[in-house]
Amino acid sequence: MAGSQVSALLERAQAGDLRAFEELVQPHVGRIHSYIARMVGDPIEAEDLTQEVFLRAHRAINSFRGGATFQTWLYRIATNISVDAIRRRKRQEKRLLSLDDPLPGTEGTIARDVPDPQLAPEELVEAEELRQEVTRAIQELSPKLRAVVVLFDLEGCSYEDIARALRLPLGTVKSRLFNARARLRERLKPYVEGYA
Amino acid sequence: MDVCREYEKLMGACVDDTATPEERGRLDRHSESCPRCARAFRELKRTRELVVSLPPVKHSPRLLPAVCARLRAQRVSSAERLWWRAISHHMFQPTAVAAVLLLCIAVTGTAIYHGSALQPGADLTGQVAQMYPQPAVGGSLPAADDYVSYCVASHETFDRERAFGDPGGVQQCAYAP
Numbered sequence: 560m561a562g563s564q565v566s567a568l569l570e571r572a573q574a575g576d577l578r579a580f581e582e583l584v585q586p587h588v589g590r591i592h593s594y595i596a597r598m599v600g601d602p603i604e605a606e607d608l609t610q611e612v613f614l615r616a617h618r619a620i621n622s623f624r625g626g627a628t629f630q631t632w633l634y635r636i637a638t639n640i641s642v643d644a645i646r647r648r649k650r651q652e653k654r655l656l657s658l659d660d661p662l663p664g665t666e667g668t669i670a671r672d673v674p675d676p677q678l679a680p681e682e683l684v685e686a687e688e689l690r691q692e693v694t695r696a697i698q699e700l701s702p703k704l705r706a707v708v709v710l711f712d713l714e715g716c717s718y719e720d721i722a723r724a725l726r727l728p729l730g731t732v733k734s735r736l737f738n739a740r741a742r743l744r745e746r747l748k749p750y751v752e753g754y755a
Numbered sequence: 756m757d758v759c760r761e762y763e764k765l766m767g768a769c770v771d772d773t774a775t776p777e778e779r780g781r782l783d784r785h786s787e788s789c790p791r792c793a794r795a796f797r798e799l800k801r802t803r804e805l806v807v808s809l810p811p812v813k814h815s816p817r818l819l820p821a822v823c824a825r826l827r828a829q830r831v832s833s834a835e836r837l838w839w840r841a842i843s844h845h846m847f848q849p850t851a852v853a854a855v856l857l858l859c860i861a862v863t864g865t866a867i868y869h870g871s872a873l874q875p876g877a878d879l880t881g882q883v884a885q886m887y888p889q890p891a892v893g894g895s896l897p898a899a900d901d902y903v904s905y906c907v908a909s910h911e912t913f914d915r916e917r918a919f920g921d922p923g924g925v926q927q928c929a930y931a932p
Binding site: 577580582585588590592593596597602605606609610613614617618689690693694697708711712713717718733734736737740741744745747750751752 | 764767803805807813814826
């Protein structure tokens with residue numbers, strides 16, 4: 560969506576046009592859901608939280624001044640909602656679900672990814688195990704470190720975007736990213752050790 | 756971590772692919788003489804590859820419609836909330852209470868007034884005949900006299916001269932006072 564189109568939609572949304580708001584958020588729904596799913600480790604819960612992000616964004620649309628991009632602003636809301644959800648869950652019983660479990664839908668389940676036809680069955684199993692291991696390793700990071708890794712590596716955000724979304728100094732973003740990688744390296748030692 | 760402190764930031768930038776070619780060259784030169792940093796860099800790079808290779812998380816096709824539905828529901832409920840807030844806020848203001856009472860009195864009074872016959876222009880022939888039962892001498896019964904009706908309705912003093920033009924001309928009016 561072009562910048563001028565976003566501005567026009569934003570102006571209409573701020574004037575109370577719900578259709579304009581829906582059009583504005585439509586391109587971001589998938590990315591926000593993906594980010595939250597990585598943060599909370601549960602795609603189903605992430606769907607509810609994604610809805611919450613857009614409800615909150617709609618309530619606060621008049622406070623968005625355009626200093627950050629609209630997407631960065633949504634990531635900020637999504638981060639707050641995810642961290643709240645993680646805290647809530649910690650208080651309740653710990654429930655770990657793999658991101659690679661099939662996603663139940665109204666018409667059966669939705670496969671998370673397409674198997675690579677280049678891999679042999681045993682390699683597929685190994686690749687699947689590795690993905691689950693990496694997913695678990697990300698989940699085991701603290702929410703602060705997890706947010707920067709997910710935003711940078713999986714959502715493709717720049718250091719600057721992350722700094723704005725998380726309201727952190729640029730240097731803090733870089734150091735958190737380095738610390739997160741160091742933790743992941745330790746956690747995934749069997750898979751990365753001696754890698755040339 | 757097991758890397759040289761002064762190369763930590765540089766290594767981070769190189770792993771993230773945000774380092775300039777010069778910075779990358781500096782790290783490469785250092786790595787040639789520092790196996791620990793060389794190993795750490797390779798492993799960090801591999802760690803990032805593993806993270807980046809994770810498949811995207813797909814969402815249900817019903818997510819966007821669900822978001823829109825909840826947005827619409829939120830708008831309705833917030834409009835209701837605003838209405839109730841306005842009502843409850845004004846309900847407890849003394850001036851608002853007085854205004855509502857006055858409005859009630861005015862509405863009730865108007866309804867009673869309009870419901871009764873005491874209004875200008877109404878047909879008061881019967882009432883006038885009752886109040887002034889003296890029949891006119893040889894006069895015919897006119898339709899309700901507007902002036903008489905007005906005087907009855909507004910409780911004004913009846914002025915014969917104004918009504919009939921002639922103080923003695925009672926024979927012109929069926930019901931002279």
